[in-house]
Amino acid sequence: MSSVLINNIGTIVSGDIQHPILEGNAILIQDGKIAKVGKLEDFGQVTAETTIDCNGTTVTPGLIDSHCHTILGDYTSRQNQSGFIESELHGGVTTMISAGEVHLKGRPKDPAGVKALAILASKSFANFRPGGAKVEGGAVILEKGLVREDFMEMAKEGVHIVGEIGLGSVKTPEDASPMVKWARECNMTIMMHTGGTSIPGSSTVTAEMVMQTNPDIASHVNGGPTAVSFEEIEKLVENSDMALEIVHCGNPLIAVKAGKLFAEKDVLDRVIIGNDAPSGTGVVPLGVLRVINHLASLTSITPEQAICMATGNTARIHKLHRGVIEAGKEADLVIMDSPMGSVGKDALSAIKAGDVPGVAMVLVDGKIVVNTSRNTPPATRKPIIL
Numbered sequence: 001m002s003s004v005l006i007n008n009i010g011t012i013v014s015g016d017i018q019h020p021i022l023e024g025n026a027i028l029i030q031d032g033k034i035a036k037v038g039k040l041e042d043f044g045q046v047t048a049e050t051t052i053d054c055n056g057t058t059v060t061p062g063l064i065d066s067h068c069h070t071i072l073g074d075y076t077s078r079q080n081q082s083g084f085i086e087s088e089l090h091g092g093v094t095t096m097i098s099a100g101e102v103h104l105k106g107r108p109k110d111p112a113g114v115k116a117l118a119i120l121a122s123k124s125f126a127n128f129r130p131g132g133a134k135v136e137g138g139a140v141i142l143e144k145g146l147v148r149e150d151f152m153e154m155a156k157e158g159v160h161i162v163g164e165i166g167l168g169s170v171k172t173p174e175d176a177s178p179m180v181k182w183a184r185e186c187n188m189t190i191m192m193h194t195g196g197t198s199i200p201g202s203s204t205v206t207a208e209m210v211m212q213t214n215p216d217i218a219s220h221v222n223g224g225p226t227a228v229s230f231e232e233i234e235k236l237v238e239n240s241d242m243a244l245e246i247v248h249c250g251n252p253l254i255a256v257k258a259g260k261l262f263a264e265k266d267v268l269d270r271v272i273i274g275n276d277a278p279s280g281t282g283v284v285p286l287g288v289l290r291v292i293n294h295l296a297s298l299t300s301i302t303p304e305q306a307i308c309m310a311t312g313n314t315a316r317i318h319k320l321h322r323g324v325i326e327a328g329k330e331a332d333l334v335i336m337d338s339p340m341g342s343v344g345k346d347a348l349s350a351i352k353a354g355d356v357p358g359v360a361m362v363l364v365d366g367k368i369v370v371n372t373s374r375n376t377p378p379a380t381r382k383p384i385i386l
């Protein structure tokens with residue numbers, strides 16, 4: 001049985017937004033899963049193959065990017081760039097969730113083609129983890145002509161996400177509603193493009209259209225990248241219970257105004273954070289960390305709450321067995337500290353001060369996949385592998 005003991009932790013961010021900070025200084029991992037979390041003295045006799053002395057730093061769940069436009073492999077044709085997934089892993093993101101393989105050159109738009117693409121992307125990412133990152137690939141793009149049996153077949157073959165509704169030919173609530181019902185019968189999580197037109201071929205989507213379609217997630221309420229009016233977001237908060245996504249490649253003013261509204265309305269458990277890259281805005285390795293920064297430094301949302309939005313909230317909505325530091329969950333973890341030179345004394349106070357934290361180590365399923373990020377500033381204190 002492989003085992004890793006992480007001890008001497010300064011702060012543990014749980015990922016559970018109801019209780020964002022956990023008491024304790026240690027986490028025990030066995031066979032890739034979290035076995036124990038709490039005070040080391042309460043663990044009893046512990047023998048671990050590897051011990052990581054955290055040196056007083058902060059441990060959080062691995063970040064989950066709720067909105068990534070992967071294709072196949074670690075390459076994006078949107079910006080002709082390779083290695084973007086591994087770059088994001090160096091920004092603390094251990095899971096990327098596809099919002100639709102829409103950037104594939106020559107993407108098929110007939111029912112057989114979209115179905116095949118979703119199944120292929122889902123199965124290939126199940127076998128391939130770029131740099132160690134988990135990619136939930138294969139988010140079917142809704143095109144006219146798909147029937148109930150198609151959703152059943154896709155679900156049987158591992159597809160569990162409906163990519164942003166609105167990117168394909170199905171754009172109206174009338175066309176989308178039956179497919180949403182079939183997808184939900186198949187236990188899929190359904191995303192819907194919200195807001196202004198992003199790229200040629202996508203369309204402007206109002207709150208009313210989103211509510212009529214009834215997805216699980218109103219994608220990028222702060223725009224992709226053009227936002228709808230702020231009143232539209234208020235409607236989604238008041239008149240629906242769907243998840244509300246804030247993305248990096250959106251409108252930053254509306255991101256902050258929406259964050260303030262979500263805190264005021266006490267709906268932070270519905271908020272998730274995505275990058276929405278690769279996109280016209282580019283490839284953004286630190287996008288998720290930067291949204292955490294924006295929300296925690298410019299609104300009343302605390303850094304630990306913002307981290308929970310990018311971890312446990314997203315895992316809950318996508319039914320993933322990770323994103324929370326709790327016994328039995330997959331041991332995807334980030335060790336971070338204040339970056340060198342920050343006014344913050346630890347990761348959380350640095351984030352509150354608007355600084356991107358220094359990612360010192362990333363673990364996926366209990367294995368170290370990043371030992372010192374190549375993309376964040378260096379952490380002030382470093383964990384030591386014993």
Ligand SMILES: [Zn+2]
Pocket residue numbers: 164193194198219220224
């Ligand atoms: Zn979109």
